[in-house]
Amino acid sequence: MDDRDLQYQKYKAILVNYLEEQSEQTLYKGQQFSRKMIEQKISPEEAVSLHVSVLEELFPDIPEPLKNSYDFLLEMMIGYGFAYREHQSLRSRQQQLESEIEIAANMQQTLLAGDKPEVPSLEIGAISKPAQKMSGDYYHFVQDENDCVSVAIADVIGKGIPAALCMSMIKYTMDSAPEQRMQPGAVLENLNRVVEQNVDPNMFITMFYGLYDPRVHSFYYAGAGHEPGFFYDSQKDEFEELFTRGLVLGVSKKTSYQEYQRVLNGNDMVIMLSDGVTECRSTNGFIERDEIVALIRKYIHLSAQEIVEEVYRELERLQEFELRDDFTLVILRREV
Amino acid sequence: MNLQIKQEDHENTHHLHIGGEIDAYTAPQLREALLPLTGKEGHETLVHLSDVNYMDSTGLGVFVGALKSSKEHGSSLKLTGMTSRVQRLFEITGLDEVIDIEDVKGGSK
The missing domain is CATH 3.60.40.10 (PPM-type phosphatase domain)
Known part of the structure; x- marks a missing residue:
C-alpha cells in the first residue's frame, strides 16, 4: 500500500465514522488529519479530490447533478491551491529574510x-x-x-x-x-x-x-x-x-x-x-x-x-x- | 495602543484632532492622515494634540516629514494644544524652533 492509498483508507475510515454518528470526537480526528495533510503539503484541490473519490466509492449512485457539482467545486479550489502554494513560497522567503536580517x-x-x-x-x-x-x-x-x-x-x-x-x-x-x-x-x-x-x-x-x-x-x-x-x-x-x-x-x-x-x-x-x-x-x-x-x-x-x-x-x-x-x-x- | 484621528475641513483649512498614543505602531496612521493635507498648496493644517497622552520620537518623525512636505508644497502646518510632556520632546529636539507651535497656555487665539 503506498502513501496515497493509506491516506485514502484513513480518510475513508474517518468519514464513514462521521456519517454513522456525527460526534465531536470524529470531527476532532478530521481536524488532526487535515493538519497532517498540510504538513505533507497536500493542496486544497487535492483534499477535495480525495473527498470526492471516497464519496463515489461509498455512494456509487450519486445523482449526476451532484457529481457534476463536485467537478465544479474542484475547479473552484484550484485558485485556492495557487494561493496556498504562493503562501508556502512566501513563508520560505520570509524565513530566508529573517536569517539575513539576523546576519546583518x-x-x-x-x-x-x-x-x-x-x-x-x-x-x-x-x-x-x-x-x-x-x-x-x-x-x-x-x-x-x-x-x-x-x-x-x-x-x-x-x-x-x-x-x-x-x-x-x-x-x-x-x-x-x-x-x-x-x-x-x-x-x-x-x-x-x-x-x-x-x-x-x-x-x-x-x-x-x-x-x-x-x-x-x-x-x-x-x-x-x-x-x-x-x-x-x-x-x-x-x-x-x-x-x-x-x-x-x-x-x-x-x-x-x-x-x-x-x-x-x-x-x-x-x-x-x-x-x-x-x-x-x-x-x-x-x-x-x-x-x-x-x-x-x-x-x-x-x-x-x-x-x-x-x-x-x-x-x-x-x-x-x-x-x-x-x-x-x-x-x-x-x-x- | 490606540490612536484616534478626527478630521474637520473648512474650505482650505483642515483640523486634525488627535487622541491616544503616537508611537512606532500608530505613527503610520498619523502620517497617512497628515501628509495628503500638507501636500496641498495654500492649504492650512492645524493639528490638535491635547488628547495625546504619549508620543515617542517616531511621532516626531511624522511631524518632521509633514514640515518638509508643507515647505515643499507651499502649505502651512501648525500644532496646538500639546501637553507639557509632549512639548518637552519638541523643545529638547529643537523642533519647536522650526515648527509652528501655538502656545495655548499663553491664551493666544
Missing part, C-alpha cells in the same frame, strides 16, 4: 562595536541594548595620539534596517574627519549636512558629541536635539543637567551648534544617555529623570562600567524585562 544585525554589531578606549586618568562605562534586532541607538569612541577621547551618542529615529544603515554612515563620517574632532559644534554641523541629504523625510537623528582632553581635564561638547545628559559635581555631590541647545540632525540644512565646556575635577562624571532611558515605562508610569539620577547615585561607589550595568538591570526589572526602546548609557569619570 550581527555584522552591524561587529562593525559598530566601538572599543572603549583606555585613557590614563579617565574611567569609561558604556552600555547599549537594542529593543529590536538592529539598534537605532549608537555610541562611538575615538581616541587620538594625545589621549583625547571623543564620544558620540546618537539615536536614529525611524527604526530597523534604514536606521542601522544611517548609523554606519555616521560612523564613517566621524572616522574620516580627524582634523575636526576637536570642535564638537563643527562635527555636528558637518554631520547635519550629510544626514540632511541622505535621509528619508520622516527620519532624523539626535546626537550628543563631546571631547575629553585629559591634558586640561576639560570636556567640550555640543548637542543636536539629544536628551540632555548629566554632570556630576563630586565636590558639591550634586547632579546637574548637561544642557545643550541645537536642532536634530537632518531637518534643516543651515543649522549651527553651540559648543559648551566643563572642567572635570577628580571623581566628577559626565553622564550621557538616550531617550530610551527616560522613555522607559514601568507599571506605575514613566521613569522620570530624577529616578535615573537616584539609581546612578545608588551605585556611585562602583566603577563606571558597573554603574551603567546596574542601572540597566534595575530599569529592565522595573519594565518587567520588556524594552520598548533602545537603551544607551555612557559614563565618563575623571579618576582622582
Whole structure:
C-alpha cells in the first residue's frame, strides 16, 4: 500500500465514522488529519479530490447533478491551491529574510562595536541594548595620539534596517574627519549636512558629541536635539543637567551648534544617555529623570562600567524585562 | 495602543484632532492622515494634540516629514494644544524652533 492509498483508507475510515454518528470526537480526528495533510503539503484541490473519490466509492449512485457539482467545486479550489502554494513560497522567503536580517544585525554589531578606549586618568562605562534586532541607538569612541577621547551618542529615529544603515554612515563620517574632532559644534554641523541629504523625510537623528582632553581635564561638547545628559559635581555631590541647545540632525540644512565646556575635577562624571532611558515605562508610569539620577547615585561607589550595568538591570526589572526602546548609557569619570 | 484621528475641513483649512498614543505602531496612521493635507498648496493644517497622552520620537518623525512636505508644497502646518510632556520632546529636539507651535497656555487665539 503506498502513501496515497493509506491516506485514502484513513480518510475513508474517518468519514464513514462521521456519517454513522456525527460526534465531536470524529470531527476532532478530521481536524488532526487535515493538519497532517498540510504538513505533507497536500493542496486544497487535492483534499477535495480525495473527498470526492471516497464519496463515489461509498455512494456509487450519486445523482449526476451532484457529481457534476463536485467537478465544479474542484475547479473552484484550484485558485485556492495557487494561493496556498504562493503562501508556502512566501513563508520560505520570509524565513530566508529573517536569517539575513539576523546576519546583518550581527555584522552591524561587529562593525559598530566601538572599543572603549583606555585613557590614563579617565574611567569609561558604556552600555547599549537594542529593543529590536538592529539598534537605532549608537555610541562611538575615538581616541587620538594625545589621549583625547571623543564620544558620540546618537539615536536614529525611524527604526530597523534604514536606521542601522544611517548609523554606519555616521560612523564613517566621524572616522574620516580627524582634523575636526576637536570642535564638537563643527562635527555636528558637518554631520547635519550629510544626514540632511541622505535621509528619508520622516527620519532624523539626535546626537550628543563631546571631547575629553585629559591634558586640561576639560570636556567640550555640543548637542543636536539629544536628551540632555548629566554632570556630576563630586565636590558639591550634586547632579546637574548637561544642557545643550541645537536642532536634530537632518531637518534643516543651515543649522549651527553651540559648543559648551566643563572642567572635570577628580571623581566628577559626565553622564550621557538616550531617550530610551527616560522613555522607559514601568507599571506605575514613566521613569522620570530624577529616578535615573537616584539609581546612578545608588551605585556611585562602583566603577563606571558597573554603574551603567546596574542601572540597566534595575530599569529592565522595573519594565518587567520588556524594552520598548533602545537603551544607551555612557559614563565618563575623571579618576582622582 | 490606540490612536484616534478626527478630521474637520473648512474650505482650505483642515483640523486634525488627535487622541491616544503616537508611537512606532500608530505613527503610520498619523502620517497617512497628515501628509495628503500638507501636500496641498495654500492649504492650512492645524493639528490638535491635547488628547495625546504619549508620543515617542517616531511621532516626531511624522511631524518632521509633514514640515518638509508643507515647505515643499507651499502649505502651512501648525500644532496646538500639546501637553507639557509632549512639548518637552519638541523643545529638547529643537523642533519647536522650526515648527509652528501655538502656545495655548499663553491664551493666544
